[in-house]
Amino acid sequence: MDDPKNNDRERIDLSRRGFIGTVAVGAAETTLLVHIAEAQTPRQEITPDMVKLTLNVNGHDHALMVEPRWTLLQVLRDRLGMTGTKQGCERGECGACTVLIDGVARYACVTLALEAAGTQITTLEGLMQGEQLGPVQQAFWEKDGYQCGFCSPGQIMSVEALLRKNPDPTMDQIREGISGNLCRCGAYPNIYRAAQRAAELKKAVR
Numbered sequence: 235m236d237d238p239k240n241n242d243r244e245r246i247d248l249s250r251r252g253f254i255g256t257v258a259v260g261a262a263e264t265t266l267l268v269h270i271a272e273a274q275t276p277r278q279e280i281t282p283d284m285v286k287l288t289l290n291v292n293g294h295d296h297a298l299m300v301e302p303r304w305t306l307l308q309v310l311r312d313r314l315g316m317t318g319t320k321q322g323c324e325r326g327e328c329g330a331c332t333v334l335i336d337g338v339a340r341y342a343c344v345t346l347a348l349e350a351a352g353t354q355i356t357t358l359e360g361l362m363q364g365e366q367l368g369p370v371q372q373a374f375w376e377k378d379g380y381q382c383g384f385c386s387p388g389q390i391m392s393v394e395a396l397l398r399k400n401p402d403p404t405m406d407q408i409r410e411g412i413s414g415n416l417c418r419c420g421a422y423p424n425i426y427r428a429a430q431r432a433a434e435l436k437k438a439v440r
């Protein structure tokens with residue numbers, strides 16, 4: 235007869251893995267979910283104060299009508315269905331919403347969507363290589379660079395920005411590079427290890 239404790243342990247392990255896989259990895263499902271979310275986005279009501287905007291996200295142009303007060307975070311999540319970018323404090327303190335704008339890490343919650351016109355925006359979904367994880371995502375997976383995983387997308391984007399600028403950072407440079415990303419779980423040691431591993435993986439594919 236099965237030991238129910240073992241079954242419970244197995245279930246916990248599986249559910250943790252599954253959750254982490256969803257958050258940190260983004261994985262192939264993310265791409266699919268983006269398309270589903272786009273298809274399901276309710277028909278947008280056009281109000282007189284809306285303006286036309288084209289955003290280039292992960293290499294694709296998206297033509298939108300937006301209110302000038304809308305943040306990039308709102309537009310990515312609510313209009314484009316790109317939920318890899320997380321909504322945390324919404325006041326530029328936690329880093330959960332970090333995206334790259336022209337390769338530089340920026341908080342999407344304090345960036346107006348209009349400000350991002352004419353730039354190249356990269357989100358967590360854009361780090362995927364087809365259905366494979368990008369090197370930074372892979373490194374976070376390998377090194378358990380998370381606990382609950384909520385901060386992970388922002389941490390991953392900041393590490394990506396750091397390594398694009400400095401492919402071989404010291405530990406101090408890693409700490410500084412992701413100092414704008416808070417982890418309320420305190421998973422910093424593994425996050426730093428993941429950043430080091432990401433540098434190795436990026437070098438290996440160069």
Ligand code: FES
Pocket residue numbers: 320321322323324325326327328329330331332341342343344
């Ligand atoms: S949600 Fe943008 S910094 Fe916290």
Ligand code: FES
Pocket residue numbers: 379380381382383384385386416417418419420421
């Ligand atoms: S892993 Fe939970 S907030 Fe960082």
